[in-house]
Amino acid sequence: MTIHENTKVALVPQALTGIDYPSLTPPQEQALxxxxxxxxPSWPLDRLIAVSPFWTLRGEDFASVSARLSALANLRCLMPPSHYLGRWQRGEITNHHLTQAAERIGYRGGYRNLLSVVEELGRxxxxxNISDLVDARRDRQHKMAWRDEITHQISQFCAAFFQEDGPLNAGRLNAPSDKRLYQHWRDMTIKDRGIAILMGEPGLGRYFATLPDSETGLLxxxxxxxxVDANRLSGYAQALLLDINGWAAWVAYRDWQQGLASxxxxxxxxxxxxxxxxxxxxELVLWRYTREQKPDQADRLTSLWHRELVELPERIERHHRALQPLWVWQLASELAYQQPLNRALSESARAESPVSTQPSLQAVFCIDVRSEPLRRALEQQSPAIQTLGFAGFFGLPLEYRPSGAAMAQPHLPGLLAPRVTLSSGAAEGDRRSAQRLNWQARLQEWSRAASATFTAVEAGGLLYAGKLLSRSLASRAKRNSLAMDRLTWQWRDTGETLSLEDQARLARTVLEAMGLTEHFAPRVLLVGHASHSANNPHAAGLECGACGGQSGEVSVRALTRLLNDPALRRKLADSGIAIPDQTRFVPALHHTITDRIGLPEGDSPLTPLERQWLDRAGAAARRKRASSLGLTPDGADLGETLDxxxxxxxxxxxEWGLANNASFxxxxxxVTAPIDLAGRSFLHDYDWRTDRDFARLELIMTAPMVVAHWINMQYNASTLDNRKLGSGNKVLHNVVGGHIGVFExxxxxxxxxxxxxxLHDGERWRHEPLRLSVYLAAPPEAIEAIIERHEMLRSLVENDWLHLFSLDDQGGEILAYRGRDWVAP
Incomplete structure (x- = not known):
C-alpha cells in the first residue's frame, strides 16, 4: 500500500480491536x-560530559543533516542571519572571506543579501505530526495544546519509570523481565482518567484501551x-523522537553503556x-479519536496528513536550498578564525628553535582549553619550566570506587570502557565511610518518599541549618580530600589484582603516549583539573570531560603513586624507560574557577621558588580572565572573589567552562608556545619523529581529537538551538531522578x-559556534592512512563535521584535507 492509493484502512471504524494488521516489511524495519x-546519547548529571548531539548522524554531510532537522523539527544548525551580519559589520567577516567560502561550497546564489535569506527562511x-495538525483546529485559548500534553505525559512517565527509586520502576513493581517500556506506559495510561479531563475530551480514555498490547503490534x-510508506517512515519516526529528544537521548545513553560492556x-x-x-x-489515538468523535474535521485531517507525507522530500530539499547562503556565511566565519591562526602557526614553525635546556620543573596539563592560558603563564615564569599537554585522564582506563562505596565511577572518556577498577581508602576509615554513605542513602530515600514531603523538611531542617550557613558564608571552596592511603588495582572483568608487571606495562603505555620517556626533570607535576560550584546540577560539565565528568584528582594521584614506586621504576628501566632516582612525580590540581594550582597537603618536594612560580602563574591567568567575568583584573582579592x-x-x-573553543x-x-591562543585551543603535545609506526598519532586522532569534537559540537549545538539541543534557563531547573537530567x-x-x-552573558554570546579546526603536525600521508582505517574519522572529515589540516612543524607549510586530497587552505 502506498500513500498515493485511496486506502480502505482509513475507513475502518478505528476503535475496533482484533484487526489483523500486516507484518512490518524489511524496508519498514530498516526505516524504524x-x-x-x-x-x-546524553550522559547523566553525575557523570556529565559534552557530547555531539549529531554524533549518530555523522555518516551524512552536515548540510544535509541540517536541512532535514530544519524541515522535520524546525531545529537550527546555523546561526540566524543577524548574527553573521553583525560580524560582517564589525569587520570580523570580510568580503574576501565570503568570496572564498562561496567558491569552496560552489554556491553562486545571492548570499550577500541576508534580508532575502530571512524572507526565504520565513516562508x-x-x-x-498529526498532533500538530489537530492542534491547528483546537481552541488554544481555552484548551491545552496536544503537543504540550503529549510531551508532558510521556516525560512524566519516563521520569517515574527510569529513576531507580521511581514509583513506576520495573524492578520495584516486580514486573516480568520481558515486559517492555511501551507495555508499562499503556497499562498506566489506560488507568489514567485525568488526561481526558485535563484536555476536555470525554471518552478519550477508551481509545488507549484499544491500542495493541505490544510495541510491534502498535507499530x-x-x-x-x-x-505511511517505508520511504517516509524514517523521517516521520525521527520527527516523533525529536519531540521527546531528551528521553530518547537518555535511552541512547543506556544503550551506549551496554555497548561498552564486555x-x-x-x-x-x-x-x-x-x-x-x-x-x-x-498519534494513532488522536487520529482515531478525531475521525470518530469529530467527523467535521476528519476529511480535512486526512487530506492534510497525506499532504505532509507527499511533500516531505520536497520540503527537505527546499530547506537545503534556503540554508545554503547561511553555510557560506558560516564557512566565512570559520575562515576568519583559521587564517590568522594558520599564519601564526606557520611563522612559529619556521622560527629558529630556542636553545634546549634541561628543565628543572615539568608540568603535564590536560588538553582542556582552560589549561592553555595557565600553561602559557607558567612558562613565562622561567625558561627552566616545560609544560606538556595530554588527555586529562592521563591514559589510565580506570573506574574508581572510594572507600565504603558499592559502585564505581568511570574516570575516562565516554568513548571508552574502563578496564581497571581502582579501589582506595584508609584502612581505619573503611567502616566509618560505609556507615556514613549508608546513612546518607537512607536519609535521601526517606526524604523522597511521598509521605515524607512535609515531615522531611520539618524534621530535617535543623540538621541542615549549620551546613547551609557554613556553605553560604564560606570564602573558599573546599573539597573533601580523597582517602587514597591504600590502593587496590584490579582488572575490571576478572577482579584479579594487577601484578607489578601489569602495573609497569600500564605506566609504560601512559608515558609513551605522553611522549615523556626521557629527559625527566627533578620534579614532574601531573596537573589534573577540577571545578567547584554550588547549587549547580550541571557542575560535572565543568569538571574534566576526559575523566568522565569527574575531577582529575583520582587519575593524577593514582599515576603519581605508580611512577614513584621504586619497584615499578626498576621494571620500567628493564623495558628501556629509565626514570632518574631524583625525579619525583607530584599530583596537582588546576582549579578552573580560580586558576590556582593545588598541591597535596603535607610535605611537597617542590622548592619555595617553584611554589612561587605556580602562585604567580595562577595570578597572571586570573587577571587575564577577570574581564570575561565582569571583574577588575587588578583587584587585590581577585582569587578570593573567584572562590x-x-x-x-x-x-x-x-565560570565559562570550555565556551569559545575552536581548535585542536x-x-x-x-610551535604553539609563542602564540596567544586565547584559551580557544585544545593542546596535545606530539612529535611525529619519535612516534614509531604513527601509533601515537592514531591514538590522538581516534580518542582526544574525537572528544574535542564532541565538546565543540555540544557547545555549538547548545548555542545554535538551545530550545532543542540545550537545557534552557538554569534558574528554572529541577533535577529528575537524582541524576538523570533536568526539567525546565x-x-x-x-x-x-x-x-x-x-553560553550567554545576558547581552551577547560567549561562545562562537565554529566547527573544530584540527591541526596535526604530521606527514599528510600518515594522517590519511589513519583516516582510511577508521570509518568514524572518514565520516567526520569527508562530511564536513570538522576541518583537518596537516602542519609541517619545521617548514611551516599547512595543507587542508578536502575531498580526499591535500590542498592549500
Missing amino acids: DQACASVA LPHWH QAAIAELD SDAPRTPSAMRSLLAIRLAW RRGEDWSQTRP IAAPRR GNGGDLRIGLPMQS
Whole structure:
C-alpha cells in the first residue's frame, strides 16, 4: 500500500480491536532502525560530559543533516542571519572571506543579501505530526495544546519509570523481565482518567484501551492506519523522537553503556523502539479519536496528513536550498578564525628553535582549553619550566570506587570502557565511610518518599541549618580530600589484582603516549583539573570531560603513586624507560574557577621558588580572565572573589567552562608556545619523529581529537538551538531522578545540552559556534592512512563535521584535507 492509493484502512471504524494488521516489511524495519539509531546519547548529571548531539548522524554531510532537522523539527544548525551580519559589520567577516567560502561550497546564489535569506527562511514549510495538525483546529485559548500534553505525559512517565527509586520502576513493581517500556506506559495510561479531563475530551480514555498490547503490534497498526510508506517512515519516526529528544537521548545513553560492556555481560533490548511506539501511539489515538468523535474535521485531517507525507522530500530539499547562503556565511566565519591562526602557526614553525635546556620543573596539563592560558603563564615564569599537554585522564582506563562505596565511577572518556577498577581508602576509615554513605542513602530515600514531603523538611531542617550557613558564608571552596592511603588495582572483568608487571606495562603505555620517556626533570607535576560550584546540577560539565565528568584528582594521584614506586621504576628501566632516582612525580590540581594550582597537603618536594612560580602563574591567568567575568583584573582579592563566586548559590555563571573553543592542535610545544591562543585551543603535545609506526598519532586522532569534537559540537549545538539541543534557563531547573537530567520548570521534555547561562552573558554570546579546526603536525600521508582505517574519522572529515589540516612543524607549510586530497587552505 502506498500513500498515493485511496486506502480502505482509513475507513475502518478505528476503535475496533482484533484487526489483523500486516507484518512490518524489511524496508519498514530498516526505516524504524534508522530513526532509532539517529539519536545521540546524553550522559547523566553525575557523570556529565559534552557530547555531539549529531554524533549518530555523522555518516551524512552536515548540510544535509541540517536541512532535514530544519524541515522535520524546525531545529537550527546555523546561526540566524543577524548574527553573521553583525560580524560582517564589525569587520570580523570580510568580503574576501565570503568570496572564498562561496567558491569552496560552489554556491553562486545571492548570499550577500541576508534580508532575502530571512524572507526565504520565513516562508519555509515545516513537517507537522498529526498532533500538530489537530492542534491547528483546537481552541488554544481555552484548551491545552496536544503537543504540550503529549510531551508532558510521556516525560512524566519516563521520569517515574527510569529513576531507580521511581514509583513506576520495573524492578520495584516486580514486573516480568520481558515486559517492555511501551507495555508499562499503556497499562498506566489506560488507568489514567485525568488526561481526558485535563484536555476536555470525554471518552478519550477508551481509545488507549484499544491500542495493541505490544510495541510491534502498535507499530504495525499505526503504520497501516496512518498509511505511511517505508520511504517516509524514517523521517516521520525521527520527527516523533525529536519531540521527546531528551528521553530518547537518555535511552541512547543506556544503550551506549551496554555497548561498552564486555561481550559476555547480560544485555537488555533497547527501549528506543518502545519509546517511539509510545509517541506513535499518541498519534494513532488522536487520529482515531478525531475521525470518530469529530467527523467535521476528519476529511480535512486526512487530506492534510497525506499532504505532509507527499511533500516531505520536497520540503527537505527546499530547506537545503534556503540554508545554503547561511553555510557560506558560516564557512566565512570559520575562515576568519583559521587564517590568522594558520599564519601564526606557520611563522612559529619556521622560527629558529630556542636553545634546549634541561628543565628543572615539568608540568603535564590536560588538553582542556582552560589549561592553555595557565600553561602559557607558567612558562613565562622561567625558561627552566616545560609544560606538556595530554588527555586529562592521563591514559589510565580506570573506574574508581572510594572507600565504603558499592559502585564505581568511570574516570575516562565516554568513548571508552574502563578496564581497571581502582579501589582506595584508609584502612581505619573503611567502616566509618560505609556507615556514613549508608546513612546518607537512607536519609535521601526517606526524604523522597511521598509521605515524607512535609515531615522531611520539618524534621530535617535543623540538621541542615549549620551546613547551609557554613556553605553560604564560606570564602573558599573546599573539597573533601580523597582517602587514597591504600590502593587496590584490579582488572575490571576478572577482579584479579594487577601484578607489578601489569602495573609497569600500564605506566609504560601512559608515558609513551605522553611522549615523556626521557629527559625527566627533578620534579614532574601531573596537573589534573577540577571545578567547584554550588547549587549547580550541571557542575560535572565543568569538571574534566576526559575523566568522565569527574575531577582529575583520582587519575593524577593514582599515576603519581605508580611512577614513584621504586619497584615499578626498576621494571620500567628493564623495558628501556629509565626514570632518574631524583625525579619525583607530584599530583596537582588546576582549579578552573580560580586558576590556582593545588598541591597535596603535607610535605611537597617542590622548592619555595617553584611554589612561587605556580602562585604567580595562577595570578597572571586570573587577571587575564577577570574581564570575561565582569571583574577588575587588578583587584587585590581577585582569587578570593573567584572562590566566593564558586560558592555563591545564586551565581549562575561560576565560570565559562570550555565556551569559545575552536581548535585542536597536536604539535611540539615550541610551535604553539609563542602564540596567544586565547584559551580557544585544545593542546596535545606530539612529535611525529619519535612516534614509531604513527601509533601515537592514531591514538590522538581516534580518542582526544574525537572528544574535542564532541565538546565543540555540544557547545555549538547548545548555542545554535538551545530550545532543542540545550537545557534552557538554569534558574528554572529541577533535577529528575537524582541524576538523570533536568526539567525546565516542572515538566516538558528532559533537557539535554548546556544551559543558556553557560553560553550567554545576558547581552551577547560567549561562545562562537565554529566547527573544530584540527591541526596535526604530521606527514599528510600518515594522517590519511589513519583516516582510511577508521570509518568514524572518514565520516567526520569527508562530511564536513570538522576541518583537518596537516602542519609541517619545521617548514611551516599547512595543507587542508578536502575531498580526499591535500590542498592549500
